[in-house]
Amino acid sequence: MKRDIDVPALRLENLTLGYDRHPAVHHLSCDIASGALVAIVGPNGAGKSTLLKALTGELSPLQGTFRLKAGREGVAYLPQQNEMDRSFPVCVFDMVAMGLWRDIGAFGGLRRDQAERVHGALAAVGLSGFESRQIGALSGGQLQRARFARMMLQDAPLLLLDEPFNAIDTRTIEDLVAIVLGWHAEGRTILAVLHDLELVRRHFPECLLLAREPVGFGPTAEVLTSERLAIARRLASDFDDAARVCQRQPERGAA
Numbered sequence: 001m002k003r004d005i006d007v008p009a010l011r012l013e014n015l016t017l018g019y020d021r022h023p024a025v026h027h028l029s030c031d032i033a034s035g036a037l038v039a040i041v042g043p044n045g046a047g048k049s050t051l052l053k054a055l056t057g058e059l060s061p062l063q064g065t066f067r068l069k070a071g072r073e074g075v076a077y078l079p080q081q082n083e084m085d086r087s088f089p090v091c092v093f094d095m096v097a098m099g100l101w102r103d104i105g106a107f108g109g110l111r112r113d114q115a116e117r118v119h120g121a122l123a124a125v126g127l128s129g130f131e132s133r134q135i136g137a138l139s140g141g142q143l144q145r146a147r148f149a150r151m152m153l154q155d156a157p158l159l160l161l162d163e164p165f166n167a168i169d170t171r172t173i174e175d176l177v178a179i180v181l182g183w184h185a186e187g188r189t190i191l192a193v194l195h196d197l198e199l200v201r202r203h204f205p206e207c208l209l210l211a212r213e214p215v216g217f218g219p220t221a222e223v224l225t226s227e228r229l230a231i232a233r234r235l236a237s238d239f240d241d242a243a244r245v246c247q248r249q250p251e252r253g254a255a
């Protein structure tokens with residue numbers, strides 16, 4: 001019998017994603033191993049966020065399929081910060097406690113042990129003492145810490161992070177990178193959309209380079225070459241946004 005560890009956390013099979021039948025990113029095929037730490041990089045508009053949205057179920061594939069080893073329930077997703085409504089009147093404690101919603105349901109109260117887990121997550125991200133602060137009164141870096149604490153409580157095997165270190169200070173980036181590396185050490189599978197290639201080279205062993213189609217996937221040093229980055233820039237700028245779904249069938253692992 002095949003060992004469970006051999007089953008990829010995520011398998012993309014000729015996946016084409018788009019909006020209103022216009023592909024945004026196409027022909028993605030690759031296996032992401034369980035426990036992998038993968039950066040998704042590429043020019044603006046390359047389809048990086050679109051891929052994460054599809055994996056959360058927000059977007060249905062136009063073509064192809066993907067398989068999640070842990071199912072939809074096993075996915076925790078951190079959208080870009082600008083997609084969050086900060087004016088919603090909720091305090092930091094309650095926002096972070098939402099990470100436990102699968103355990104407590106929509107209207108349940110927190111047990112003492114669950115409240116302790118919330119306090120523990122806040123302490124882990126350096127936000128002890130901020131429990132009753134409204135989220136609208138947090139700095140961008142503090143808000144990102146709170147969002148990481150909420151994700152921590154979700155305790156998911158597959159984590160999808162969309163530009164998690166964008167527009168925050170260096171100290172917060174260092175702390176949040178350490179948390180991501182901790183999740184990786186715990187055996188979770190992590191896909192993070194990132195723009196800072198130096199940070200990717202330093203911390204992310206594997207990389208998926210996208211430019212509306214896969215330009216490279218594998219060890220970061222082999223993917224982030226100047227040649228491949230130039231190809232990615234050219235493909236992204238040549239892409240026709242009005243194109244229909246094409247029928248090209250690339251070879252598996254062509255990335």
Ligand SMILES: Nc1ncnc2c1ncn2[C@@H]1O[C@H](COP(=O)(O)OP(=O)(O)OP(=O)(O)O)[C@@H](O)[C@H]1O
Pocket residue numbers: 019024042043044045046047048049050051241
């Ligand atoms: N809701 C939407 N409706 C229509 N088109 C969309 C929508 N969201 C994204 N797109 C288009 O899909 C393409 C890929 O966008 P996506 O946001 O996935 O790129 P990205 O690689 O994440 O870019 P960035 O680095 O700028 O965030 C772009 O042409 C974008 O305009």
